[in-house]
Amino acid sequence: MSPHRNVIIIGSGPAGLTAALYAARANLKPLLIEGLEAGGQLMLTTMVENFPGFREGIMGPDLMADMRAQAERFGTEIIQGNVAKADLSRRPFKLEVSDKVMFTETLIIATGASARLLGLPSERTLLGHGVSTCATCDGFFFRGKPIAVVGGGDSALEEATFLTKFASKVTVIHRRDTLRASKIMQDKAFENDKIDFAWNCEIEDILDVSKGVVTGVRVRDVVSGDRTDLPVDGVFIAIGHTPNTGLFAGQLEMDRNGYIVTGKGTATSVPGVFACGDVQDHVYRQAITAAGTGCMAAIDAERWLDHVPMDVAEKTTTT
Numbered sequence: 001m002s003p004h005r006n007v008i009i010i011g012s013g014p015a016g017l018t019a020a021l022y023a024a025r026a027n028l029k030p031l032l033i034e035g036l037e038a039g040g041q042l043m044l045t046t047m048v049e050n051f052p053g054f055r056e057g058i059m060g061p062d063l064m065a066d067m068r069a070q071a072e073r074f075g076t077e078i079i080q081g082n083v084a085k086a087d088l089s090r091r092p093f094k095l096e097v098s099d100k101v102m103f104t105e106t107l108i109i110a111t112g113a114s115a116r117l118l119g120l121p122s123e124r125t126l127l128g129h130g131v132s133t134c135a136t137c138d139g140f141f142f143r144g145k146p147i148a149v150v151g152g153g154d155s156a157l158e159e160a161t162f163l164t165k166f167a168s169k170v171t172v173i174h175r176r177d178t179l180r181a182s183k184i185m186q187d188k189a190f191e192n193d194k195i196d197f198a199w200n201c202e203i204e205d206i207l208d209v210s211k212g213v214v215t216g217v218r219v220r221d222v223v224s225g226d227r228t229d230l231p232v233d234g235v236f237i238a239i240g241h242t243p244n245t246g247l248f249a250g251q252l253e254m255d256r257n258g259y260i261v262t263g264k265g266t267a268t269s270v271p272g273v274f275a276c277g278d279v280q281d282h283v284y285r286q287a288i289t290a291a292g293t294g295c296m297a298a299i300d301a302e303r304w305l306d307h308v309p310m311d312v313a314e315k316t317t318t319t
């Protein structure tokens with residue numbers, strides 16, 4: 001394996017694999033580094049019904065396996081490894097991956113964002129079996145059923161409002177008695193007859209692991225200490241996302257929530273470094289939009305390599 005590449009892609013979700021497919025077909029012989037949670041968030045879901053081209057839907061892990069095979073078919077080299085350090089201060093960019101050092105002329109960052117979870121063992125076990133972190137992806141499965149949404153921010157109220165299209169009742173479970181969400185989102189939720197609030201409440205357990213599906217949640221009132229079981233068929237965790245950008249802190253421009261800022265197309269604040277997918281998008285967060293920006297990143301990297309401005313090349317190799 002050559003340690004000096006034209007393109008290295010970090011991340012193996014829809015954004016990274018689509019970038020790899022396009023870069024490989026552009027003859028750039030990309031290297032894709034997949035981390036421990038290979039395949040990204042779609043590995044945590046079951047049926048995906050909103051990725052165009054699959055009229056009956058496709059299981060998330062199957063979709064990722066197909067995308068991976070397609071990227072490999074055109075010559076993408078895929079390695080597993082933990083990128084411990086990235087030095088973007090000069091070109092070629094330097095990466096320390098497990099016990100190896102690698103250099104690349106362009107870098108495509110597709111490290112995604114991780115949905116924050118409550119940290120309950122039952123939540124992990126039932127993820128994809130009634131527990132979800134994406135209303136747009138999974139709401140459809142809860143037609144006519146009661147569900148719960150956890151959180152008190154804009155995401156929670158947006159998801160709750162969206163889910164009323166399907167669910168018979170949506171209970172928003174929030175740990176305080178005031179919401180963090182914007183006033184307009186609050187008004188919308190309060191006006192919606194299908195939305196109830198369980199204030200000052202924390203989920204202690206998601207039921208029922210022994211049945212392998214969600215049948216309810218055990219809720220504790222943090223003021224009175226009382227416990228009640230709320231029967232629901234689904235639980236949507238909407239307590240925020242964390243972009244996986246720690247590796248690039250201080251090296252790339254990020255917004256106040258840690259998402260990478262992309263300017264024109266997928267270009268970041270460092271010439272030759274591109275970002276795609278959820279690591280730079282906290283608005284749409286869909287597999288198809290991630291794949292779309294992955295395609296853009298590969299095209300941007302290819303064009304950049306073709307027309308590296310001389311002043312940038314000199315600056316980045318001599319500093």
Ligand code: NAP
Pocket residue numbers: 117118150151152153154155156158175176179180181238239240241282
């Ligand atoms: P957020 O604003 O950080 O809200 C997270 C919510 O989850 C808070 O209410 C928080 O409770 C609760 N929470 C956090 N950890 C928890 C835990 N362990 N157990 C129970 N509850 C927990 O996150 P977000 O709603 O995802 O929004 C992120 C950003 O995107 C915000 O800037 C938001 O405005 C923006 N956004 C905008 C829109 C829109 O404009 N359409 C839609 C979605 C998101 P506390 O309130 O007690 O801290």
